[in-house]
Amino acid sequence: MRSLLALPAGRRAKWLVLGLWLALVVVLGPLAGKLFSITQDDYVSYLPQSAESTRVVELRQKITAGSDQRAAVVYERSSGVTPADKARAERDLEKLKSKFTEADNGRPIRVETSRDGKALVYGITLPPNEKGKEGDAAKDAVKEIRATTGTGGDGLHVWVGGPAGVLADQLKSFEGLDVRVLLATVGVVAVLLLLIYRSPVLWLVPLLTVGLGAEVGQALVYAVAKDGAITVTSLSAFILVVLTYGAGTDYALLLIARYREELRRHEDRHEAMKAALRNSGPAIMASAATVGAGLLCLLAADLTSNKGLGPIGLIGVASALLAMLVLLPALLVILGRWVFWPAIPHYGSQAKESTRLWSRVASLVSNRPRRTWLVTAAGLVVLSGGLLTMNTDLREADGFRDRPESISAQDAMMRHFEPGLTRPAHVISNEDKADEVLSAVRGTPGVASAQPAGSRNGTALTIVTLDKAPDSDGEHRVLKDLRERVHAVPGGDALVGGHSAINMDLADSNVEDAKVVIPFVLLVILVILGLLLRAVTAPLVLIATVVVSFAAALGVSTLVFEGLFGFPAVDSSLPLLAFVFLVALGVDYNIFLMGRIHEEAARHGTRQGTVRGLTVTGGVITSAGIVLAATFAVLTVLPxxxxxxxxxxxxxxxxxxTFIVRSVLVPALTVDLDRRMWWPSRLSRRPADDGTPGPRGDGPGANAEAKV
Structure with a gap:
């Protein structure tokens, strides 16, 4: 493997690598631009085929002429609607009937007046659309409906909402985001590379390389997903961009740092790069494999949106790794030493393997290790206290940064109509048992009304209006009770769906996915760390520190979301997604640190090895952490x-x-546990530190970075 890693640095091979990469980009480049054309953001597409609400959607389309997407048009006048307002609504409805289906869930469409006389409403069921194209169809249809109805005037307000309106507003807010996210990510990485290298040229090389790697990654994801093999959401597409740039830049920082060291030891830059690849390449590969393995654990999820993110993230990390271990070495060798100007690492010059800052940090940690890790761990536990107030029931209406028209429509309906009018439930049953199912529905507490809406081919549809607000705990309780009651009808084969049921199934599935995926991630990464470090204690310690770090981050974030951002809750998918990324990426950095500590511990003992390892790696790993954090922070500007x-x-x-766990907590624990950290490897049986070099041990070996 070490020989293969050195190939891109060959005198002839470097040109071959450059040519192959250029050819690869020419072939795959056009596909990268198509990735956002296949994203699916309709919530029902996130659910598996086995979900009850998904089955209702499929069966319902066999009964009614329209799709499952429904828009609601609301007219509101605070002083009371006038006959002219109603006449206008009737005219608008007649125009829309000629463009869309003439029936709303099997019932004639009509304009309904609120009891207080201040609002009018009617629903438009959109035509059937191709699977996977629901979002585009909803966006186009809602745009046409809004063009027909206008926005009102002279005291009359007109809004278009409903599930179709919400989906259309979501997709409208995504327009142009692919370009903006890319530019923001590139800008963040460029600025940080300039600050890190303080060179007018060097920063361009990794930036160009990671950009080409990202192009290849997006093209490969498109090729895999275009036929529906995996579900690509807009969020997963954006994550692919920031993850590829963040991880790729991290790998570049680590490789270039080692290459700079080797240039001082080798007169020939080709030999220097070969040494850098042999020494740092396996560590970079191991860290990428750890992140990839953690992401692949999402394949155990039930939601297709979560399941698809696993291979998407893996492809992104793999593309970044390939670019940084193949293309970047070739480019650096082709360009020569001058690319480091003005701080050119000349052969025989003194290497700066430590800094005053990290030397001080290492000394403080090693002098009082137990007190250090106890205080640090206690602080992280305190920060995680915010989890006690975390609410994961984020309503759809609160899911936007701004309040779009569809949410204003929903608010207006809530002011003047029954709460459940905006979100009727759909009950599908066998036609010969429809009356019994209808009786069970009407006997369910919380049901305001239930009306048969047609039947076909032995299947019947019932439209149910609840007396609870959308996405409320009360609505979810009624829906679950409703399912229990209709499921109990013998031979009815009844199912309960609808937009609110879809949202409820999504939230429940996210909870179930977390129960399955989180333990799986911990187990997989624990096994990987055990194989890499050939120990039991160290992997357990590292996993524990990363979990505490995750809890602290989520706890602090919860308080910030509630107190500073004004978010009423967090999304139900947040804990799982945050856990997968933070644990995988957190362990990633620990691999680099512990690999170097293991190498130094084999020579100088655990205490001195920790001091030397932290001193040498502190600067570059911290820089890598800042870059990765900054790229993910780009997501905070999204809508x-x-x-x-x-x-x-x-x-x-x-x-x-980066700054607390890896710089303070892990080193302090390592010093305090001393040789017990490496149990049961040979290094755990090394005599107590005496300041003299010892055996290399059987862990990462002669060079930890070469074998980790």
Whole structure:
């Protein structure tokens, strides 16, 4: 493997590598631009086929002429609607009937007046659409409906909402985001690379390389997902961009740092790069494999949105790794030493393997290790206290950074109509048992009304209006009670769906996914760390520190979301997604640190090895952590609350891990546990520190970075 890693630095191979990469980009480049054309953001597409609400959608389409997407048009006048207002609504409805279906869930469409006389409403069921194209169809239809109805005037307000309106507003807010996210990510990485290298040229090389790697990654995801093999959401597409740039830049920082060292030891830059690849390449590969393995654990999820994120993230990390271990070495060798100007590392010059700052940190940690890790761990536990107030019931209406038209429509309906009018439930049953199912529905507490809406091919549809507000705990209780009652009808084969049921199934599935995926992630990463460090104690300690770091990040974020951002809750998918990214990425940095500590401990003992390892790696790993945190922070400028929350939590968690866990907590624990940290490897049987070099041990070996 070490020989293969050195190939891109060959005198002839470097040109071959450059040519192959250029050819690869030419072939795959056009596909990268198509990735956002296949994203699916309709919530029902997130659910598996086995979900009850998904089955209702499929069966319902066999009964009614329309799709499951429904828009609601609301007219409101605070002083009371006038006959002219109603006439206008009737005219608008007649125009829309000629463009869309003429029936709303099997019933004639008509304009309904609120009891207080201040609002009018009617629903438009959208035509059937191709699977996977629900979002585009909803966006186009709602745009046409809004063009027909206008926005009102002279005291009359007109809004278009409903599930179709919400989906359309979501997709409208995504327009142009792919370009903005890319530019923001590139800008963040460029600025940080300039600050880190303080060179007018060097920063361009890793930036160009990671950009080409990202292009390849997006193209590969498109090729895999275009036929529906995996579900690509807009969020997963954005994560692919920031993860590829963040991880790729991290790998570049680590490789370039080692290459700079080797240039001082080798007169020939080709030999220097070969040494850098042999020494740092396996560590970079191991860290990428750890992140990839953690992400692949999402394949155990039930939701297709979570399940698809696993291979998408893996492809991104793999593309970044390939670019940084193949293309970047070739480019650096082709360009020569001058690319480091003005701080050119000349052969025979003194290497700066330590800094005053990190030397002081290492000394403080090693002098009082037990007190240090106890205080640090206690502080993280206190920070995690915010989890006690965390509410994961984020309502759809609160999911936007701003309040779009569809949410204003929902608010207006809530002011003047029955709460459940905006979100009717759909009950599907066998036609010959429809009356019994209808009786069970009407006998359910919380049901305001229930009306048969047609039947076909032995299947009947009932439209149910609840007396609870959408996405409320009360609504979810009624829906679950309703399911229990209709399921109990013998031979009815009844199912309960609808937009609110879809949202409820999503939230419940996120909870179930977390129960399955989180233990799986911990087990997989624990096994990987055990194999890499050939120990039991160290992997357990590292996993524990990362979990505490995650809890602290989520706890602090919860308080920030409630107190500073004004978010009423967090999305139900946030804990799982944040956990997967923070644990995988947190362990990633610990691999680099512990690999170097293991190498130094084999020579100088655990205490001195920890001091030397932290001193040498502190600067470059901290720089890598800042870059990765900054790239994920790009998500906080996006329009949906979930995206903002995820970007903030991951960025904060990476910073906590970089500056506290990896810099203080882990080194202090390592010094305090001393040789017990490496149990049961040979290094755990090394005599107590005496300041003299010892055996290399059987862990990462002669060079930890070469074998980790």
């Amino acid at each position: 949906l609350v979930l995206w903002i929350e995820l970007g903030f939590v991951v960025a904060l968690g990476i910073l906590l891990d």
